[in-house]
Amino acid sequence: xxxxxxxxxxxxxxxxxxxxxxxxxxxxxxxxxxxxxxxxxxxxxxxxxxxxxxxxxxxxxxxxxxxxxxxxxxxxxxxxxxxxxxxxxxxxxxxxxxxxxxxxxxxxxxxxxxxxxxxxxxxxxxxxxxxxxxxxxxxxxxxxxxxxxxxxxxxxxxxxxxxxxxxxxxxxxxxxxxxxxxxxxxxxxxxxxxxxxxxxxxxxxxxxxxxxxxxxxxxxxxxxxxxxxxxxxxxxxxxxxxxxxxxxxxxxxxxxxxxxxxxxxxxxxxxxxxxxxxxxxxxxxxxxxxxxxxxxxxxxxxxxxxxxxxxxxxxxxxxxxxxxxxxxxxxxxxxxxxxxxxxxxxxxxxxxxxxxxxxxxxxxxxxxxxxxxxxxxxxxxxxxxxxxxxxxxxxxxxxxxxxxxxxxxxxxxxxxxxxxxxxxxxxxxxxxxxxxxxxxxxxxxxxxxxxxxxxxxxxxxxxxxxxxxxxxxxxxxxxxxxxxxxxxxxxxxxxxxxxxxxxxxxxxxxxxxxxxxxxxxxxxxxxx
Numbered sequence: 001x002x003x004x005x006x007x008x009x010x011x012x013x014x015x016x017x018x019x020x021x022x023x024x025x026x027x028x029x030x031x032x033x034x035x036x037x038x039x040x041x042x043x044x045x046x047x048x049x050x051x052x053x054x055x056x057x058x059x060x061x062x063x064x065x066x067x068x069x070x071x072x073x074x075x076x077x078x079x080x081x082x083x084x085x086x087x088x089x090x091x092x093x094x095x096x097x098x099x100x101x102x103x104x105x106x107x108x109x110x111x112x113x114x115x116x117x118x119x120x121x122x123x124x125x126x127x128x129x130x131x132x133x134x135x136x137x138x139x140x141x142x143x144x145x146x147x148x149x150x151x152x153x154x155x156x157x158x159x160x161x162x163x164x165x166x167x168x169x170x171x172x173x174x175x176x177x178x179x180x181x182x183x184x185x186x187x188x189x190x191x192x193x194x195x196x197x198x199x200x201x202x203x204x205x206x207x208x209x210x211x212x213x214x215x216x217x218x219x220x221x222x223x224x225x226x227x228x229x230x231x232x233x234x235x236x237x238x239x240x241x242x243x244x245x246x247x248x249x250x251x252x253x254x255x256x257x258x259x260x261x262x263x264x265x266x267x268x269x270x271x272x273x274x275x276x277x278x279x280x281x282x283x284x285x286x287x288x289x290x291x292x293x294x295x296x297x298x299x300x301x302x303x304x305x306x307x308x309x310x311x312x313x314x315x316x317x318x319x320x321x322x323x324x325x326x327x328x329x330x331x332x333x334x335x336x337x338x339x340x341x342x343x344x345x346x347x348x349x350x351x352x353x354x355x356x357x358x359x360x361x362x363x364x365x366x367x368x369x370x371x372x373x374x375x376x377x378x379x380x381x382x383x384x385x386x387x388x389x390x391x392x393x394x395x396x397x398x399x400x401x402x403x404x405x406x407x408x409x410x411x412x413x414x415x416x417x418x419x420x421x422x423x424x425x426x427x428x429x430x431x432x433x434x435x436x437x438x439x440x441x442x443x444x445x446x447x448x449x450x451x452x453x454x455x456x457x458x459x460x461x462x463x464x465x466x467x468x469x470x471x472x473x474x475x476x477x478x479x480x481x482x483x484x485x486x487x488x489x490x491x492x493x494x495x496x497x498x499x500x501x502x503x504x505x506x507x508x509x510x511x512x513x514x515x516x517x518x519x520x521x522x523x524x525x526x527x528x
Contacts, residue, residue, distance in 0.1 A: 004033070004034060004035055004036075004037070004038070004059060004060075005038075005057045005058065005059045005103050005104040006059050006104050007059055007081075007082055007083055007104040007105065007106065008083075008102070008103075008104050009081070010080070010081065010082070010104075014080055015059070015080075015082075017080070018076055018077075018080040018082050019031055019033050019060060021076045021080075022060075022062045022073060022076055022106075025069055025072040025073055025076065026062060026063060026064055026065065026069050026073065030062065030063040030064075030065070030112075031060065031061070031062055031063075032060060032061040032062075032063075033059070033060035033061075037060065037061065038057065038058040038059065038060060038061055038107065040098075041058050041061055041087075041090060041097070041098040041099060041107050041109075042055065042056075042057060042058075042097070042099055043055070043056060043093075043096050043097040043098075043099040043477070044093065044097060044391065045093055045094055045097070045391035045392060045393060045445070046096075046099065046391075046445075046478075047391075047393050047443075047451055047452075047454050047455035047458070047476070047478060048451065048455065049445075049448050049451055050445065054103075055099075055103070056096065056099035056100055056101060056102075056103060056477050056478070057099070057100075057103050057104070058085065058098075058099065058100050058104070058105055058106065058107045059104045059105065059106055060106045060107070061106065061107045061109055062084075062106055062107070062108055062109065063109045063110075063111065063112050064108065064109075064110055064112065064113065065112040065113065066113065067187070067193065067231060070108075070110075070187055070229065070231065071187065071191040071193075073108065074187070074189060074190070074191050074229075074510070075191060077106075077508075077510040078189065078190070078508045078510055081508060081509075081510070082106055082510060083100075083102055083104070083105045083106065083509065083510055083512075083513050084105060084106050084107075084108040084510055084511060084512065085099075085100030085101070085102070085105040085106070085107050085108065085512050085515075086107075086108040086110065086229050086511070086512055087107060087108070087109055087110065087111075087162070088110050088111065088130035088131060088159035088161050088162035089111050089130075089131060089133055089157070089158060089159040089162060090107075090109065090111070091133075091155065091157050091158040091159065091162070092158065092162065092166065093155070094392050094393055094394040094440065094476070095166070095393075095394065095474060095475065095476050095477070096476050096477035096478075099477060100477075100512075101477045101480060101512070101513065101514035101515055102513045102514050105512075105513070108229070110129075110130035110131055110229075110231075111130070111131040111159075112131060113129040113130050113131050113231065114129055114130075114131030114132050114136065115128070115129045115132070116128050116129075116132055116136065116137060116140045117129065117232065118208075119140065119141065119144060119146060119148070119237075120208065121146060121147060121148065123208070123209055124148055124236055124237050124238070124239055125182065125208040125209070125234055125235065125236050125237060126148075126150075126160075126234070126235050126237055127183075127207075127208060127232060127233070127234050128160050128161060128232070128233060128235065129161070129231065129232060130159060130161045130162065130230065130231065131159065132159065132160050132161070133156070133157055133158060133159055133160065133375075134150060134152040134153070134156040134157070134158060134159075134160055134163075134375040135156050135157060135375050136160075137150050137160055138150060138152070138156070138373070138374065138375050141237075146240075147239065147240045148237040148238065148239060148240060149172065149174075149237060149238040149239075149240055149372070149373030150174075150235075150237055150238075150373050150375075151170035151171075151172045151174040151175055151177065151180065151237075151238065151370075151373065152170055152370045152373065152374070152375035152376070153168045153169065153170050153177070153370075154170075154370070154378075154379035155377055155379050155380065156370070156374075156375020156376050156377060157375075157377060160233070160235060161230060161233045163177055164177045164178060164180075164181050164223075164233060164235060165222065165223050165224065165230060165233075166223070166224060166474055167223055167224060167473060167474065168474075169276060169429055169431075169436060170276065170370055171275055171276045171277075171278060171322075171323075171324070171368065171370050171371045171429070172238055172275050172276070172324070172326075172370075172371060172372075172373060173238060173274040173275050173276075173326065174236060174237070174238045175275060175276035175429070175431070176276075176431060177235070178220070178223060180235055180236040181211075181219065181233060181234065181235055181236075182197065182207075182208050182209065182210070182211045182219075182234045182235070182236060183195070183196060183197050183198065183199050183207040183208045183211065183219070183232075183233070183234035184196045184197075184199070184218075184219055184222060184230050184232065184233050184234070185199065185230070185231045185232035185233075186222055186228040186229065186230050186231065187228060187229045187231055188227075188228045188505055188506075189228070189505060189506040189507075189508065189510055189511050193231075194218075194228070195207070196213065196217070196218045196219050196222075197210065197211050197212060197213035197217065197219065198210050198213050199213075200213055200214075207234060208234035208236075221501070224474070224515070224516050225498070225515065225516060225518065226502065226506070226511045226512035226513065226514075226515040226516070226518055227501055227502065227505050227506065227511070228505065228511070229511065238373065240359050240373075241326035241327050241359050242327055242328045242329070242358070242359060243326075243327070243328070243329055243332065243356055243357055243358045243359050244324055244325065244326050244332070244356075244357055244359060244371070244372055245324065245325045245332045245333075245336060245353060245354070245355075245356045245357070246322075246324050246353065246354045246357075246363060246368065246371060246372075247322070247323055247324065247325065247336065247339070247351065247352070247353045247354075248320060248321065248322050248351075248352045248353070249317070249320070249321040249343055249349055249350065249351055249352070250315075250316060250317030250319075250320055250349070250350045250352065251317040251318060251319040251320070251321070251346060251348070251349055252317055252318060252347075252348040252349075252350075253318055253347070253348065254304075254318045254319070256317075256318070256319055256346055256349075257279075257319055257403070257406055257407055257410060258403030258404065258406065258407050259345075259346050259403065260279060260319055260321060260343075260346065260403075261279075261401060261402065261403040261406045261428075261430075261435075262402075262403040263342050263343055263345070263346065264277060264279075264321070264401070264430055265401045265402070265430075267338075267339060267342065268401065268430060268431065268432045269432050269433070271432075272335050272338055272339060273323050273325070273335070273339065274325065274326055275323050275324045275325075275326070275371060276323075276429050276430060276431055277321060277322065277323040277429075277430040278321070278322045278323070278427060278428070278429050278430070279319060279320070279321050279427050279428040279430060280319070280320045280321075280322070280427040281318070281319060281320075281410075281424055281425065281426050281427055282307050282310060282311040282314075282316055282317065282318050282319075282320070283302065283307065283423045283424060283425050283426075284382075284425050284426060284427050284440075285314070285316050285320050286310055286311075286314055286316070287381065287382040287384075287385040287425055287442065288378065288379075288381040288382060289314065289381070290310075290314070291384050291385060291387065292385050292386055292387070292423070293387065295309070295310045299421065300418065300421050301414075301417060301418040301421065301422060301423050301424070302423050317350070321343075322368060322371075323371075324368070324371040324372070326359075329356050332356060333356070336353070359372070362374060382425065382440060382442060383442070385423075385425070385442045386442050386443060386444045386450065387444055388444030388445070388446040388447060389444055389445040389446045390442065390444065390445075391442070391443055391444070391445045391451075391454075392425075392440040392441060392442045392443065392454075393440070393441050393443075393454055393455075393458055393476050394438055394439065394440050394441075394474075394476070395413065395438075395439045395440075395441065395458055395461050395462070395472075395475075396436060396437070396438055396439075396472050396473055396474045396475065397409060397437050397465050397470045397471065397472055397473070398434055398435070398436060398437070398470065398471060398472070398473050399428065399434070399435040399436075399437045399470065400433075400434065400435070401430055401431070401432075401433065401434065401435050406428065406435070406437075408468070409437050409465075409470065410424070410426065410437075412461075412464055412465065412468065413426060413437075413439045413461060414426075416457060416460055416461055416464065417439070417441070417457060420441075420453045420454075420456065420457040420460075421450075421453055422441050422442070422443075422453065422454070422457060423442075424439070425439065425440045425441075425442055426438060426439040426440070436473060439461075441453075441454040441457050441458060455478070458475075458476065458478075458479055459479065459482060462475070462479055462482050462483055462486065463482070465486075466485075466486030471483070471486050471487060472486070480514060480515065480516055480517045481514070481517045483517065484516060484517025484518075485517070495517065495518070498516075498518045499518060499519070499521075502518050502519075502520055503520065503521055506520060507520075508520075509521065
């Protein structure tokens with residue numbers, strides 16, 4: 001068995017000296033190295049068998065506690081050429097977790113930087129550090145008896161900053177987390193500290209209320225990139241409404257999807273439905289409340305007739321739509337009536353709604369807590385679907401909110417998934433002008449065949465969708481280069497631009513090499 005990973009191109013003596021200098025900065029207990037030390041930072045859903053040498057394995061871990069330590073660690077990394085892979089809480093499961101893209105990177109863990117720096121009730125925003133999770137911010141809001149709601153993603157244990165920088169999303173009207181971000185503090189590779197937007201003024205009073213600032217606006221440049229390390233981020237929070245109404249539609253027929261999307265789009269565009277709406281397949285719903293063996297234990301994808309039988313037994317549709325309406329009761333019910341009139345035109349559509357609830361009351365059972373600003377971990381119920389060491393990797397193409405495109409994408413994924421022996425566990429999170437189509441390849445990591453199948457399926461899907469003109473908004477570490485290669489206009493002009501910026505801001509290539517397919521020159525990037 002080989003020893004621990006080491007940064008590529010580094011001698012053991014230089015690596016040990018660098019680790020010693022890291023320890024002098026952050027304390028010996030905050031540097032994890034040696035056999036097995038970085039194992040907790042492996043991707044728990046990695047699509048390779050455990051122990052596979054291709055796994056994305058870190059060489060060591062450094063935990064920083066503040067800006068001064070971060071600057072000093074960057075100084076050491078630049079002098080020795082140590083590649084750092086920065087994470088906030090490392091909970092980016094299904095996309096790689098805390099593991100680095102480049103084997104041998106040192107994970108720069110910022111979970112100790114975990115202060116909620118400000119909550120502004122008047123203007124509705126928070127300013128947080130990297131290690132603040134959605135649970136942390138929720139508890140702080142509750143402790144203050146705040147009149148503000150946050151918008152949690154599917155899994156509430158992740159970092160507010162991390163999910164925002166990955167352009168994650170939730171299900172309230174503030175569900176587009178990148179759009180609800182305002183103002184960053186960023187440390188560049190050379191240790192220089194920059195504040196974006198209005199924060200570029202010392203003592204600014206507008207940092208978290210006006211994103212552009214004066215001159216070029218750089219916030220988006222530090223999302224899904226390796227151009228700097230974000231140390232503070234502003235996020236807008238939703239004013240608590242008077243009340244809310246959780247609604248769900250069941251659609252009995254698989255062929256209803258096109259009509260669902262065509263009916264939903266104008267309701268989102270004119271904001272009759274304020275929140276992100278979620279369309280879920282029967283399998284996606286069933287995986288949250290049951291196991292596959294309860295319905296089917298044979299080879300290949302679950303037969304269509306059994307999916308129908310399962311849906312009837314669970315009291316769900318072949319497609320299921322969830323959304324929430326917010327505001328005073330009369331307004332909410334007026335919106336509901338408009339929505340119901342539109343969807344009632346789809347044969348056999350059934351509306352299921354809970355009573356209108358005052359916003360001070362949390363939903364009881366049956367409701368989606370994330371739609372009322374309560375973080376949770378319900379999304380991980382899907383890990384039981386295939387049994388064994390449950391894992392999944394997500395395929396995440398963007399889709400226009402057009403019925404034809406939705407049907408085409410589902411058909412493409414479903415056919416390929418069946419070819420590799422997987423069920424279509426999928427659905428859409430629907431905004432006004434785009435949808436995120438999320439398909440999870442659920443597999444048992446103890447089963448080498450399922451693990452290999454999931455890995456090969458994702459690669460095939462990325463190529464299929466790229467050829468059809470559909471790009472990913474986010475992907476697992478293993479597929480970052482492949483996903484980036486689909487953005488090929490003018491012979492990959494966008495990547496040439498990214499590599500030029502990378503070389504200018506990080507000439508030694510120490511910040512998260514390979515993230516989103518952006519490599520420094522020494523690791524194969526084209527910009528010199």
